[in-house]
Amino acid sequence: MPRLSCRSADPFRGSFAVARGDVTWERLRRHEFRKLRPDTYVGSATPDDLWLRVRGLAVWAGPEAVVAGPVAALAWEAECPWDDDEVVLPTSRHPGPGAPRVRRDVLAPGEVTRRWGTPITTPARTAFDLAGRAPLPDAVAAVDALAHAWRFGPDDLAALVDAHPGVRGLVQVRRVIGLMDARAESLPxxxxxxxxxxxxxxxxxxxxxxxxxxxxxxxxxxxxxxxxxxxxxxxxxxxxxxxxxxxxxxxxxxxxxxxxxxxxxxxxxxxxxxxxxxxxxxxxxxxxxx
Structure with a gap:
């Protein structure tokens, strides 16, 4: 297996790479690599963009994780009032220290797809998750942006409400569904x-x-x-x-x-x-x- 270098574009777990002999801890501490998150690195020549943010988040969280929340909305090329990172895991396992929000949930197969080789919530499921956030006008704005970009409507979110009757915040999600309008073209x-x-x-x-x-x-x-x-x-x-x-x-x-x-x-x-x-x-x- 080729050794990692400053041109290694895909993020990787440092401990795994060291165990395989692809790199040493000494090299990881040099300018040849950039630390994205705890034990998560990338070659220093890799541009700092949304692709790297999504891939780095997924590598840090592990193979069971699904990228969700605002960063998923941004990955789907929709405006979002928030800008935080979030991942969904099927168990209470936490990947370790780091800023991203880790949420425990079980996602249906139709609620997860792949983007840039990374498991990510579908646009509709992303909107469903954001619909429960406060304040209400921002939640509607986030849902409008995703619905406008990906052409789904209230019925699609209502189906997710029916499929997840025990999710917290459904009272607001239902309000958002009643207020959303995919014709809107900006958050303001x-x-x-x-x-x-x-x-x-x-x-x-x-x-x-x-x-x-x-x-x-x-x-x-x-x-x-x-x-x-x-x-x-x-x-x-x-x-x-x-x-x-x-x-x-x-x-x-x-x-x-x-x-x-x-x-x-x-x-x-x-x-x-x-x-x-x-x-x-x-x-x-x-x-x-x-």
């Missing part, structure tokens, strides 16, 4: 939608398509296209960092002018306004005549 959009819903605002249509008078097609973050007789349709647009550039601001002005010509009442929401959703909800309710 989901948080905003949920925050308003918790304050009595009727459910909007995420990413509502509109054709402007100049022929340009746009999608509104949150829209109430039919608020009632005599009222203008209402749209909420979340202004992230890209809207604060000169180009972004100019595009927003053109967009808002076109929407105004079509009769839309556009409300732009910034991160600062997200801290006072009571006032924003009251404003939207007034515009909807409620």
């Amino acid at each position: 959009e989901s948080r905003l939608r949920v925050g308003l819903a918790l304050r009595g605002v009727p459910s909007p249509v995420p990413q509502y398509p509109v054709r402007l008078p100049n022929g340009r097609g746009v999608r509104l973050d949150l829209a109430w296209p039919c608020p009632g007789a005599g009222l203008r349709p209402v749209a909420l647009e979340y202004d992230g960092p890209e809207h604060r550039t000169i180009r972004g601001h100019g595009l927003d002005l053109d967009r808002d002018a076109g929407l105004d010509d079509l009769g839309w009442d556009v409300v732009r929401v910034t991160a600062r306004q997200m801290h006072d959703l009571d006032a924003l909800a009251a404003r939207v309710l007034r515009k909807l005549g409620l």
